Amino acid sequence: MSLIKIIEFIVFFIVCSAFSILINSLFLKFTKTLGIRNNGETVIRWSSESKPAIGGISFYIIFLLSIIGYSFIFENSIYFLNLNFLGVIIASTIGFLLGLFDDAYDTKPLIKLFAQILCGVILIFTNVYIRIFDSEILNYLITIIWVV
Numbered sequence: 001m002s003l004i005k006i007i008e009f010i011v012f013f014i015v016c017s018a019f020s021i022l023i024n025s026l027f028l029k030f031t032k033t034l035g036i037r038n039n040g041e042t043v044i045r046w047s048s049e050s051k052p053a054i055g056g057i058s059f060y061i062i063f064l065l066s067i068i069g070y071s072f073i074f075e076n077s078i079y080f081l082n083l084n085f086l087g088v089i090i091a092s093t094i095g096f097l098l099g100l101f102d103d104a105y106d107t108k109p110l111i112k113l114f115a116q117i118l119c120g121v122i123l124i125f126t127n128v129y130i131r132i133f134d135s136e137i138l139n140y141l142i143t144i145i146w147v148v
Contacts, residue, residue, distance in 0.1 A: 012073060020062045027058045056103070060096040087126025091119040091147070113148065120144035 067089075098115040101107055120143055123129055129143040 008073070012070065016062065016066045016069070019065065020058075023058045023062055024055075027055075056096060056099045060092075063092065083126045084128050087123050087128050090126075091122045094119050094122070116148040117144055120147035123147065 094115060098107070098112060102112060124140050124143055129139055130146060131139055132142060133139055
């Protein structure tokens with residue numbers, strides 16, 4: 001790999017990191033006023049500590065913008081034309097939508113489990129799975145367990 005290409009990757013990483021800090025700081029400012037009408041309500045979730053619901057949105061936005069930026073900057077990238085990449089994008093999108101839906105409506109555990117298994121199956125069908133054992137079925141099972 002040439003020095004110019006390495007510098008391009010480093011600059012791309014720095015720009016994405018700076019954009020990530022910017023987006024997250026904007027979202028954190030926004031969340032200070034989020035739900036101000038429901039201050040008296042207490043919602044009990046899975047754990048006793050509060051969970052930032054807006055973090056997943058900023059992560060997903062940065063993830064997508066990084067992918068789009070990468071495809072524009074590095075013209076020779078063929079990653080976007082293969083089935084593996086499409087599987088990762090689809091599974092990530094389903095995972096994001098599940099998290100967003102869960103934050104908004106407190107989804108039932110079986111629905112979350114089904115969606116997570118679906119994400120694992122999508123990754124397996126697009127040939128993105130963990131390859132540890134000689135047995136493909138064990139590899140598929142490990143992948144689904146990892147995703148869930």
